[in-house]
Amino acid sequence: MLDKLNEIEKSALESLKSVTDAAALEAWRVANLGRSSALMGVFSEFGKLSKEEKPVIGAAANRVKVKLEAEFESQVQAVKNAALAKSLEEEKLDVTLPGRTKFIGRLHPSTQQLRRVLAILAEMGFQVYTSREVETDEYNFQLLNFPPDHPARDMQDTFFIKTDSETDNPMLMRTHTSPGQIHAMRQFTKTNPQDPPPIRIALPGMCFRYEQITARSEVQFNQVEGLAVGKNITFADLKGTIADFVRRMFGEGARLRFRASYFPFTEPSAEVDVECFVCGGKGCQVCKNSGWLEILGCGMVHPVVLQNGGYDPKIYSGFAWGMGPERQLMLRNKINDIRYFWGNDVRFLEQF
Amino acid sequence: MKIPISWLKDFIDLDGLSVEDIARKLTLAGMEVDEILYVGLPMPVYKEGEKHEFKTNGIAWDKEKxxxxxxxxxxxxxxxxxxxxxxxxxxxxxxxxxxxxxxxxxxxxxxxxxxxxxxxxxxxxxxxxxxxxxxxxxxxxxxxxxxxxxxxxxxxxxxxxxxxxxxxxxxxxxxxxxxxxxxxxxxGDAVLDISILPNMARNANVIGIARELAALTGRELKVESPKLQVQPATSNLQSVTDLVEIELKNPEINPRFTAGLIRDVEIKPSPYEVQRRLKLAGIRAISNIVDATNYAMLELGQPLHAFDYDVLKERAGKKKVKLTVRSAKDGEKVTTLDNKERTLTSSNLLVCDEKGSLALGGVMGGLESEVTDNTKNILLEGAAWNFINIRKTAKQHNLPSEASFRFSRGVHPAMADQGVKLGLHYMSQWANGKIAPGIVDVYPLKPKDSVVQVTAQDVKKLLGIDLTLQQISDLLTKLDFKCKITNNQLQVTAPNHRMDIGEGAIGLADVLEEVARSYGYDNIPTTTMADALPPQTGNPVHEWEEHLRDLLVALGLQEVLSYRMTSIEKESRVVQHNTYVQFANPIAPEKSVLRRSLIASVLDNLEKNIRLSDSFALFEIGSIFEPVKNNLPNEPRKLAIAMTGLRKENAWDVKDSTTYDFYDLKGRLELLLSGLRLTNISYAGSDSILHLHPGKCAEIKIGAVVIGVFGELHPLVKEKYELGDSPVLVAEFDLEAVRGVNPTYGITPVSEFPPVYEDIAVIVDESVLAETVEALIKQTGGRSVSQVKLFDVYRDEKIGAGKKSLAYNLTYQSDKTMTDADAAAIRNKIVKRLEHAVGAKLRS
Structure with missing residues (x-):
């Protein structure tokens, strides 16, 4: 009987080795551990055994059963593992096929850049002030210290609005956001004409110049101006404020320089160059090999402008600076054609 | 203005300074060097990684070869x-x-x-x-x-x-x-191409730049150089004052007129060095006489004009020449040097003799009295003109010239006789002429010297630097200002070569700018504003618009920004208006008016792009311009949206060819308005929105206020564009109206008890609006129905002609655990109500 058990064990383990799938495993289990299996036959013939044989054969039969069950379980696991390994092997994707995308929305690049600029200015205490796009000559020029026929007007060729009759105060498309300086000052002086409050505002908006549309010049462009007016504001403060702004806008290490310049509505005036952030000042196409990029114009608010705004230049002083978000984007992204901005070609817009 | 370094060296010692050093100093002081052109001198060699400072060009000449x-x-x-x-x-x-x-x-x-x-x-x-x-x-x-x-x-x-x-x-x-x-x-030379700012006309010449360099370097300006020493006139000649007299009719625009005479000139080419410098400065070398007027102008800044004296004498009948400067008569004609006949207006000034006009004052000489190869005797004019008048005249006749460039920016009248003397000097040198004694000098209107009082406190207040009056005086004296310290004040008198220093508060700012320039902008410290921070109020309108943009982008819309300028033809494809804000000087026919429709802007952009993609969802936020008679236009803010094409982006394995329709746009607008926290919105079909399909458009109302319209573009409008085959959906909002509605804040609490979901379908007449059914369900369900969502609309013969089935997904919610029985009770109530109100039948 023991021999028979040994035989059953040996042949069952032998046949288990070649079992490699779930169906065959079940067939093996039925054949070797099922009710009509040879092993179970031994158990069913148990009654026929002698008293002496019973414990010996019983123990041996149990050992074989446990052994076969354990081997079966481990084979089940092995087959499962093999099947998983096989399927993992087979389910390999071409990871280079393109992903499924979806239509998404984006802000126009000019809006994005305006936001960057205004966000920095807001943190510096400059609040947004907007004003109209069609202006009068008075607000766009005269009150800003551009007398009629002054040569400074050559710097800003202007679109004029058609009217029925001739006037010395024609309507025009604003050439800069600076008319907002006068609007703002006059609005603030209204609150307390004797002692008007200090001002710190950012003036964003679309401006217009009468220029042929080419890769380098456009009839409209955005501008952002900063204006600070108060009783203790100096040129040194202007330098400090601009330096703070430039550091935030162009990076910690951005070197800058102040060049004397001329604008009718500021005096002293300066233009600010920042070290070319494309080449680091080594000279490249973007900076025309000069190492510097002209990024903004600034100056102390001209006494005539303060006066026109209702702020006594003997008591108040202030500074203003202006810059172009599109120009900043062009420099940063090496955009060589300003016409992209209002062309709104989706192939351009989708890159921002 | 182009200035050769060699020419500057006539007036200032530049030893030890490289060309780039010079350019840098000038640039920082407001005379920006746009480019350095090397013409022989060694060019700077940049090592790898070294920083450039200027755009440079040109060639160095090998000294050995x-x-x-x-x-x-x-x-x-x-x-x-x-x-x-x-x-x-x-x-x-x-x-x-x-x-x-x-x-x-x-x-x-x-x-x-x-x-x-x-x-x-x-x-x-x-x-x-x-x-x-x-x-x-x-x-x-x-x-x-x-x-x-x-x-x-x-x-x-x-x-x-x-x-x-x-x-x-x-x-x-x-x-x-x-x-x-x-x-x-x-x-060997290098040429600095310098931008001259409008307030620096005084520096549009070699001596001007040399003077600035002298101030910037602390070196001496050598105006006493032999070249500027006018040689004594040959005394045996008759004085010019006996031969020529001058009358000025309009001294306020022509305050000074001087003239000198030189005899027996020999017209030939100028010395090569003169020609070379003129050419490098961008002026053609013509003959020694013409070159002398140009050379003196470039050197000193005073434009000069040479008359053939014998022609004038002939015209005067060999008698004393009498020149008169007067306003032209309207319609009067003069033929200028460039052989063009010009019709004048009364604001133009003419230099005339007794026979008629000779020159357009300050702008261009006349043909008849021009210097020719046969000229022997020359009357040289140096005059002063009002810069605004010259600017107008030069613009009017489209005559930009070296002379009008300078005169239209202001040349001080004190320069007039100096210019004449310098010009005569060069003519005597290069053409062997003999200078007649004297100068005719009519100077009826001498400008007042600009005198400004400056205190140390003024400097501190505006510039933020502490300087003593003596230091301020030193800084200004370098620029030829005359300074006198009295009683803690500095009395500053502007030098007589400049016209940009005003009086009072303006003059003070002008002088303080010169203090800052002379001190060096780089040397002024960098400080943080100590002034009081104004009350922070923010800008709610701007912030709201930015929020609106964010919502639109989150809904998958691409922002565009368009030209404000358009044409009536382009806009009238979608909307018709009778009046527009028009330009007096349009840049192009397609940009002749200001837009009145933002939809038109967005549709123009859609049309431009239509072949580039198979799906578009665009929006723009901006002003439109409504004309107001004899006044500034209104500039209301609008939002416009346009969508067309595929609803979903296809992939290599997923295809969906359905395209956007009315409900795609409506769904986005619903999300947009809920993002703005607007409630009580109603949608009403309308047949009065002319550019939209009458059956597929709606007004959006809050209460009685229409805040926007949307729908499918009318087929007849779409026909006027090239917009492809798919329907085009557009929406337009009046942002002031939208902003005028108070948002509703607050939330619906999220219940901790599980909801019960149930679907019901009811059959109603076709004429019953979905809106009505939904309202009835909500009313009847009350707080127990937390959500009602229409998930299917079905029509079939089986449910009857003229009928439709509306299937809703209901969410029941209570402040306790809700049982199926609770839900069934509410449902029965709802069904009964629907039966009663709109004759609905529950579909089993």
């Missing part, structure tokens, strides 16, 4: 008629040089020259511009055989040396050119 030489004889070439062989001495050796230069060809075979000709000689290996190539192409001079004769060197043209584009003929240097000297040491 390019030298001054002299031609001693011009011989025939044995095998070529058009070429000559030059016997030339380069300071070390005799050389034979082959040339085809036409300007020495006439000397061929005339034997040994009595007076050798000085030339620029380039030896083998020199790097030059190719004289025969188009533009500036560098080449290295190589040995060659030309028609059997060995050629290893050359005599140079201006083009080859980078002086001008002129390649026809070689440079003939002045007789005193030192043979054997490196050409770079003799006439």
């Amino acid at each position: 390019i030298v001054v030489a002299e031609i001693r004889e011009v011989k025939a070439h044995p095998n070529a008629d058009k070429l000559t062989l030059l016997d030339l001495y380069d300071g070390e050796k005799d050389q034979v040089v082959l040339t085809g230069a036409p300007n020495i060809f006439h000397l061929k075979g005339t034997g040994r020259l009595e007076k050798p000709i000085k030339v620029a000689y380039a030896k083998e290996g020199s790097v030059l511009y190719d004289g025969h190539a188009e533009g500036q192409v560098l080449m290295t001079l190589k040995r060659a055989k030309i028609r059997g004769v060995d050629s290893y060197s050359m005599v140079c043209s201006e083009k080859e040396l980078g002086i001008t584009e002129e390649s026809d003929g070689i440079i003939l240097l002045d007789d005193d050119a030192p043979v054997g000297t490196p050409l770079a040491d003799y006439i």
Whole structure:
């Protein structure tokens, strides 16, 4: 009987080795551990055994059963593992096929850049002030210290609005956001004409110049101006404020320089160059090999402008600076054609 | 303005300063150098990684290889008629040089020259511009055989040396050119191209720039240089004051007129050095007399005009010449130097004699009294003009010139006689003329000196620097201001070459700017504002619009920003308006008016892009312009949206060809308005929105206020565009109206008890609106129904003609755990209500 058990064990383990799938495993289990299996036959013939044989054969039969069950379980696991390994092997994707995308929305690049600029200015205490796009000559020029026929007007060729009759105060498309300086000052002086409050505002908006549309010049462009007016504001403060702004806008290490310049509505005036952030000042196409990029114009608010705004230049002083978000984007992204901005070609817009 | 360094050196010692040092100092002080053009001097060599400072161009002349030489004889070439062989001495050796230069060809075979000709000689290996190539192409001079004769060197043209584009003929240097000297040491130069700001007209000349450099470097301005010492007039001639008299009719626009006379001039080319400097400054060399007026103008800044005195004398009947400056009569004509007849208006000033007009004052001379090759005696005019008047006249007649450039920016009247003296001096030098004694000088309106009082406190307050009055005085004195310290004040008088210093508060700002420039902007400290921060109010309108943009982008819409300018034709494809804001000076027909419709802007952009993608969802936020008679237009803010094309982006394995329709747009608008926290919104079909499909459009109302309209573009409107086959959905909102509605804040609490979901479908007549059914369900369900969502609309014969089935997904919610029985009770109530109100039947 023991021999028979040994035989059953040996042949069952032998046949288990070649079992490699779930169906065959079940067939093996039925054949070797099922009710009509040879092993179970031994158990069913148990009654026929002698008293002496019973414990010996019983123990041996149990050992074989446990052994076969354990081997079966481990084979089940092995087959499962093999099947998983096989399927993992087979389910390999071409990871280079393109992903499924979806239509998404984006802000126009000019809006994005305006936001960057205004966000920095807001943190510096400059609040947004907007004003109209069609202006009068008075607000766009005269009150800003551009007398009629002054040569400074050559710097800003202007679109004029058609009217029925001739006037010395024609309507025009604003050439800069600076008319907002006068609007703002006059609005603030209204609150307390004797002692008007200090001002710190950012003036964003679309401006217009009468220029042929080419890769380098456009009839409209955005501008952002900063204006600070108060009783203790100096040129040194202007330098400090601009330096703070430039550091935030162009990076910690951005070197800058102040060049004397001329604008009718500021005096002293300066233009600010920042070290070319494309080449680091080594000279490249973007900076025309000069190492510097002209990024903004600034100056102390001209006494005539303060006066026109209702702020006594003997008591108040202030500074203003202006810059172009599109120009900043062009420099940063090496955009060589300003016409992209209002062309709104989706192939351009989708890159921002 | 282009200024050769060599010319500056006539007035200031620049030893020890590199060209770039000079350019940097000028640039920071407001005379921006746009470009440095090297014409012979060594160019800076940048090592890898080294920083550039200026745009540079040009060529350096090798000192070993390019030298001054002299031609001693011009011989025939044995095998070529058009070429000559030059016997030339380069300071070390005799050389034979082959040339085809036409300007020495006439000397061929005339034997040994009595007076050798000085030339620029380039030896083998020199790097030059190719004289025969188009533009500036560098080449290295190589040995060659030309028609059997060995050629290893050359005599140079201006083009080859980078002086001008002129390649026809070689440079003939002045007789005193030192043979054997490196050409770079003799006439090597660099040209600074300087932008002159509108308030710096005083520096649109060599002496002006030299004066600034003197102030910036602490060096001396050598205006006492021999060139500026006007030579005493030849005294045996009749004084010009006996021969010419002048009357000024409009002193307020023509405050001064001076004139001098020079006799027996010999018209010929100017010395080469004069020609070279003029050419580098961008002015053509014409003859010694014309060159002298230009040279004096570039040097001092005073434009001059030369009359042929004999013509004037002839016109005066050989008597005393009487010049009058007066306003032109409207319609009066004058023929200017450029041989154009010009019709004048009364704001133009004419220089006339008793026979008629001679010149357009301050802008351009007349043809008749022009200097010609036969001119012997010259009356030289130096006058002063009101800059605004000249600017208008130059614009009116489209006559930009070197003279009008300066006059239209302001030349101080004090310069007039100085200019005449300098011009006469050069004419006497270069044309061997004899200067007649005296100067006719009519100066009825002397400008008042600008005097400004400055205190140390003024400087501290505006510039933020502590300076003593003495320091301020020193800074200003460097720029020729006259300063006097009295009683803790500095009395500053502007020098008489500048007109940009005003009086009072303006004058103070003008002077403080000069203090800052002279001190150096770089030396002013960098401080943080100590002034009070104004009350922070924010800008709710701006912030709201930005929020709106964010919502639109989150909904998948692409922002566009369009030209404000459009044409009536373009806009009237979608909307018709009778009046527009029109330009007096439109830049192009398609940009002749300001837009009145933002939808039109967005549709224009859609049309431009239509072939570039198969799906679009665009929006724009901006102003439109509504004309107001005799006043500024209204500029209301609008939002416009346009969508068309595929609803979903297809992939390589997923295809969905459905396209956007009315409900895609409506769904986005619903999300947009809920994002703005607007409630109680109703949608009403309308047939009065002319650009939209009458059956597929709606007004959006909050209460009685229409805040926007949307729908499918009317087929007849769409026909006028190229917009593809898919329907085009558009929406437009009046942002002021939207902003005017109070948002509803607050939330619906999220219950901790599980909801029960149930679907019900009801059959109703086709005419019953979905809105009505939903409202009834919500009303009846009350707080127990937290969500009602229509998930299907079904029509079929089985449910009857003229009927539709509306299927809803209901969410029941209570403040306790809700059972199915609770839900069934509510449902029954709802169904009953629907049956009663709209004759609905529950679909089983």
